[in-house]
Amino acid sequence: MYDIIIIGAGASGLMAAIQSSRQGKKVLLIEKMSQAGRKLRISGKGRCNLTNTLPLKDFLKHCGSEPRFLYPAFTKFFSKELMSFFEGLGVELVEERGGRIYPRSGKAQDIFLAMINELEDSDCQIIKNTRVTKLLVKNQEIVGVRTESGKEYLSNKVILAAGGESYPATGSEGDGIILAQEAGHNIIPTLPALVGLVVDYSFPNAIVDFGVKNAKATITNQNDKKICEEFGELNFAEDGVYGPIILTISRIIASTLASGEKLNLILDFKPAIDEKQLDENIIRELNLRGKEDLKSVLRAFIPQNMITFALTKANLNGFKQASLVSAQERKQLLNFLKNCKFQIVGDFGFEEAIITQGGVDLKEINPKTLESKLIKGLFFAGEVMDLDADTGGFNLQIAFSTGYLAAH
Numbered sequence: 001m002y003d004i005i006i007i008g009a010g011a012s013g014l015m016a017a018i019q020s021s022r023q024g025k026k027v028l029l030i031e032k033m034s035q036a037g038r039k040l041r042i043s044g045k046g047r048c049n050l051t052n053t054l055p056l057k058d059f060l061k062h063c064g065s066e067p068r069f070l071y072p073a074f075t076k077f078f079s080k081e082l083m084s085f086f087e088g089l090g091v092e093l094v095e096e097r098g099g100r101i102y103p104r105s106g107k108a109q110d111i112f113l114a115m116i117n118e119l120e121d122s123d124c125q126i127i128k129n130t131r132v133t134k135l136l137v138k139n140q141e142i143v144g145v146r147t148e149s150g151k152e153y154l155s156n157k158v159i160l161a162a163g164g165e166s167y168p169a170t171g172s173e174g175d176g177i178i179l180a181q182e183a184g185h186n187i188i189p190t191l192p193a194l195v196g197l198v199v200d201y202s203f204p205n206a207i208v209d210f211g212v213k214n215a216k217a218t219i220t221n222q223n224d225k226k227i228c229e230e231f232g233e234l235n236f237a238e239d240g241v242y243g244p245i246i247l248t249i250s251r252i253i254a255s256t257l258a259s260g261e262k263l264n265l266i267l268d269f270k271p272a273i274d275e276k277q278l279d280e281n282i283i284r285e286l287n288l289r290g291k292e293d294l295k296s297v298l299r300a301f302i303p304q305n306m307i308t309f310a311l312t313k314a315n316l317n318g319f320k321q322a323s324l325v326s327a328q329e330r331k332q333l334l335n336f337l338k339n340c341k342f343q344i345v346g347d348f349g350f351e352e353a354i355i356t357q358g359g360v361d362l363k364e365i366n367p368k369t370l371e372s373k374l375i376k377g378l379f380f381a382g383e384v385m386d387l388d389a390d391t392g393g394f395n396l397q398i399a400f401s402t403g404y405l406a407a408h
């Protein structure tokens with residue numbers, strides 16, 4: 001009989017286990033993978049952007065449609081407390097652009113090690129390679145869990161911290177959502193988010209993985225109504241786009257895209273100047289370099305490795321002498337630079353998604369305690385709930401804060 005059983009040794013489960021152990025509780029942490037914290041260790045491209053210094057009011061704006069749900073968790077344990085927590089474990093932190101907090105070492109591994117070392121030095125029992133397959137419930141009260149081998153572990157408090165469905169290779173394959181559903185919880189349908197988008201175009205090898213720094217990406221619907229737009233960096237893939245602004249957009253359009261609505265992606269490679277000004281610049285360059293061919297004139301507007309893509313997409317002959325470029329061809333070039341349009345045909349899927357949208361319905365969870373309103377003693381932490389946020393350290397803070405609250 002344990003005081004608390006925690007399912008999943010990810011960011012939220014590790015935090016819940018540490019907080020429970022610090023209260024002197026008899027804790028069992030069950031992890032299905034051979035190693036704990038797999039996702040945490042690869043987070044932030046291996047650097048772990050663990051939180052953000054934005055004030056609570058602004059922070060909540062990045063946290064999806066139910067920011068009020070997170071208010072009690074953040075009030076108890078927010079970015080300041082999280083930073084003190086890691087500094088207390090000997091991890092030096094550093095603030096970077098946009099208030100993003102990282103370990104000074106630049107290693108996500110150090111965040112993970114700080115947590116696991118504390119747990120290994122505590123009385124918390126950790127069992128790995130063990131998958132929980134059932135929540136044991138009697139008369140709407142939790143009594144324990146059953147694992148794949150049929151073994152049962154008993155407790156009157158279970159924290160379900162098994163993550164969502166994104167990056168299944170890290171162990172988050174949606175088990176937690178199924179466990180909650182089988183126990184009677186309503187599930188908001190899950191979708192990959194913070195993920196690359198597939199478009200109706202094959203990009204040439206020269207620009208696959210290439211990044212454009214100052215672009216504007218606009219999403220429109222079939223009636224050309226603007227849905228959202230973002231400025232910043234994006235990258236090309238063979239059949240789509242990814243990178244910071246695309247990830248942000250993917251989270252905004254995830255449900256619209258899943259509903260089957262056709263959406264367009266319009267890229268503006270010269271967002272700092274309007275079409276009229278850009279057209280004048282193009283005319284000037286064509287005149288100045290009248291004897292050169294069009295592809296060399298293009299170098300004044302885009303990086304070398306984007307030229308083949310530009311010529312193909314704009315249907316232009318790169319060998320044409322600049323002085324012979326017609327007004328119509330100039331318009332095609334202008335259109336490529338300012339209104340490069342694609343249809344979005346999908347996303348890169350859960351395999352590559354940073355987060356899962358959807359999960360256990362928040363209406364059935366008490367935000368003040370994170371206890372289930374249906375099953376006494378069952379608590380939730382992290383991405384298994386219908387919670388998701390922008391990139392910038394917001395998702396890990398949600399995991400850590402909910403892990404903290406569920407343990408108290």
Ligand SMILES: Cc1cc2nc3c(=O)[nH]c(=O)nc-3n(C[C@H](O)[C@H](O)[C@H](O)COP(=O)(O)OP(=O)(O)OC[C@H]3O[C@@H](n4cnc5c(N)ncnc54)[C@H](O)[C@@H]3O)c2cc1C
Pocket residue numbers: 007008009010011012013030031032033036037038039040042043044045048049050051130131132133161162163164166167170171172173175176353354355381382383384392393394395396397399
């Ligand atoms: C590549 C990548 C980079 C990211 N970078 C950042 C970042 O820099 N900053 C940020 O804020 N967010 C980042 N995120 C998002 C963030 O990592 C997650 O939101 C966060 O890890 C969720 O924590 P969690 O504890 O809910 O779930 P997870 O960390 O997914 O942990 C769930 C754990 O439960 C275990 N488990 C699942 N099912 C069972 C079962 N049946 N029995 C036992 N154990 C089970 C899993 O193996 C896993 O260890 C990133 C995500 C990815 C994929």
